[in-house]
Amino acid sequence: MKEVFTxxxxxxxxxxxxxxxxxxxALNWRAIFVLFVSQGSATERLAAFDSNTSFxxxxxxxxVIGLFISLINPWLKVLFSWxxxxxxxxxxxxxxxxxxxxxxxxxxxxxxxxxxxxxxxDKLISRAKRDSEIESIEDESVKQKLKSxxxxxxxxxxxxxxxxxxTLTKGEIDLLNICKEQRSGSTIDDGNMIAIGDFLIGDGADxxxxxxxxxxxxxxxxxxxxxxxxxxxxxxxCKLNSKGWDAIESLRLKE
Numbered sequence: 041m042k043e044v045f046t047x048x049x050x051x052x053x054x055x056x057x058x059x060x061x062x063x064x065x066a067l068n069w070r071a072i073f074v075l076f077v078s079q080g081s082a083t084e085r086l087a088a089f090d091s092n093t094s095f096x097x098x099x100x101x102x103x104v105i106g107l108f109i110s111l112i113n114p115w116l117k118v119l120f121s122w123x124x125x126x127x128x129x130x131x132x133x134x135x136x137x138x139x140x141x142x143x144x145x146x147x148x149x150x151x152x153x154x155x156x157x158x159x160x161x162d163k164l165i166s167r168a169k170r171d172s173e174i175e176s177i178e179d180e181s182v183k184q185k186l187k188s189x190x191x192x193x194x195x196x197x198x199x200x201x202x203x204x205x206x207t208l209t210k211g212e213i214d215l216l217n218i219c220k221e222q223r224s225g226s227t228i229d230d231g232n233m234i235a236i237g238d239f240l241i242g243d244g245a246d247x248x249x250x251x252x253x254x255x256x257x258x259x260x261x262x263x264x265x266x267x268x269x270x271x272x273x274x275x276x277x278c279k280l281n282s283k284g285w286d287a288i289e290s291l292r293l294k295e
Contacts, residue, residue, distance in 0.1 A: 060106030067097050153223040153237075207264065211257040213291065220288045225280030226270065227258055234258070 071092035222237030233242035242251035261267040266284035270277040
């Protein structure tokens with residue numbers, strides 16, 4: 041007997057019979073309700089059940105509905121899978137584009153940093169070469185005179201840099217220090233945040249205040265001639281010029 045019930049249970053759980061059983065209850069729920077809930081003798085309840093049902097409604101239509109749903113169900117799965125594939129593909133493409141743009145931006149920053157390091161290295165090498173050439177001069181009086189003139193020029197440049205430092209505000213110094221730490225003289229302003237290398241100004245709890253201060257510092261550095269507009273299109277890009285880098289070098293020496 042147990043094997044019979046197990047076989048019946050397994051058969052009912054198959055998709056076709058499951059759909060047919062659901063259709064049976066959907067079509068005949070009123071008659072089933074009357075059969076089990078209404079008052080009266082068993083004969084009266086069966087008569088009420090028969091009056092609300094028919095052979096077609098009890099057997100034929102549920103089996104047809106079960107067959108129909110079983111046939112179209114795989115095609116519905118294919119259709120829904122195809123429809124779902126479109127937004128998933130669009131989302132995957134957007135993630136890939138974002139990662140690609142991020143990678144390009146990081147590569148650009150590395151190139152800029154390498155170029156800035158090369159400029160600094162070239163300055164040091166050039167200065168060392170000039171000092172070496174001066175030492176090779178045999179005429180001592182000419183050598184000393186040239187050294188004196190070069191020292192005067194260097195002191196004049198240092199004095200000019202010191203004057204620039206005296207005019208800098210705390211916000212401008214903070215911005216230049218970020219440029220120094222990031223080894224990047226480029227600022228990218230998207231209206232909400234300012235990017236300097238990998239450093240983002242405008243993110244976090246005090247983001248709005250920090251963004252406003254950084255924006256003001258950039259505008260001030262632009263007016264003082266330490267930065268210039270690389271692009272005024274959105275996002276706005278500004279860049280330190282030679283005076284800006286001289287100010288950073290002065291800050292470094294001051295430390």
